[in-house]
Amino acid sequence: MNFKQYGRPAVIAIAAALALSSCAANEGAAPTDGAASTLTGTINAGGASSQQAAQEAWTAAFQKTNPDVTINYDPSGSGAGREAFIAGGSDFAGSDSFLKDEELAGDFATCAPDSKAVDLPVYISPIAVIFNVEGVTDLNLDAATLAKIFKGDITTWNDPAIAALNKDAKLPSTPITAVHRSDDSGTTKNFSDYLNQVAPDVWTEKPADPFPYKTGEGAQGTSGVVDAVTNGVGTIGYADASRAGDLGVAKIKVGDKFVGYTADAAAAVVNDSPLVEGRDASDLAIALDRKTTDATHYPLVLVSYAIVCTEYADADQAALVKAYVGYMAGAEGQAEAAKSAGAAPLSTELQDKVAAVLKAVK
Structure with missing residues (x-):
């Protein structure tokens, strides 16, 4: 390691x-x-x-x-x-x-x-990108498109940017409701860190516990996000993968492939990442490397x-x-x-x- x-x-x-x-x-x-x-x-x-x-x-x-x-x-x-x-x-x-x-x-x-x-x-x-879109069971997203969805720059499911990544999908014209955490959340910080590292031209805000943009719909806690995505129409959110349940889960682009989450792929990113610099030796905070192009890794991960x-x-x-x-x-x-x-x-x-x-x- x-x-x-x-x-x-x-x-x-x-x-x-x-x-x-x-x-x-x-x-x-x-x-x-x-x-x-x-x-x-x-x-x-x-x-x-x-x-x-x-x-x-x-x-x-x-x-x-x-x-x-x-x-x-x-x-x-x-x-x-x-x-x-x-x-x-x-x-x-x-x-x-x-x-x-x-x-x-x-x-x-x-x-x-x-x-x-x-x-x-x-x-x-892993952090799962969960979605609930009628007629869509499989979804591919790259970091830039994902960032534009949560910033509010992409507002419908049949947007050309999403369609280009999902050529075989029948994407509806349904408006997108992007659900984020309304409370201060480390999951939000990890999600933002991934987007800021991999798509910095789009996601220009530095990672922090509060969601940085005044867009979409806020929900309290992991359970709130999962419930809002489950009960909404045309919804997408992010949550700890253990809570994804029966919702659709998007694959994210790593290198030139679209990768679904696995425990092994999440662990691989952690294993290849250094500790945060300048801290006491007893502090084991990890500086996650989100920019990997190795498709055996899933960089949208939280520790x-x-x-x-x-x-x-x-x-x-x-x-x-x-x-x-x-x-x-x-x-x-x-x-x-x-x-x-x-x-x-x-x-x-x-x-x-x-x-x-x-x-x-x-």
């Missing part, structure tokens, strides 16, 4: 910790020798709605082996999750966006004084993070978070997310990096 790092003096310490990481990921999480769990308490967390299906599966599995632990996860959206964590209202945040520089520069009420928070990848998923403290104000909560996030990012948790939510498992190397960071959390 090509996780490049620049200017990080603590790399050596992390590398040393990797040697001890094989047991750290599930430390206290799932006894396998018949011993009862000693963990007790409540974890309150929230954020990315993309993680909802995985969180439901993770919570159920973790609580089977840790019956005295209660886990509450509110899929309120990435922005709301980060805000709650920063304000001290949760023990960790789920976020499809890694912490912004200005957030990192501030204080975290959940954390001990003079300590910070870090981004730990726990969930990889969702658990944002945790390097040191918690409450040591008991630190132990709970370490155990649960370690389970999420470890082999068992990743297999559960793949089975229950169609997620792409973190590579063994990335699992080990997360485990090494968690081992140092206190």
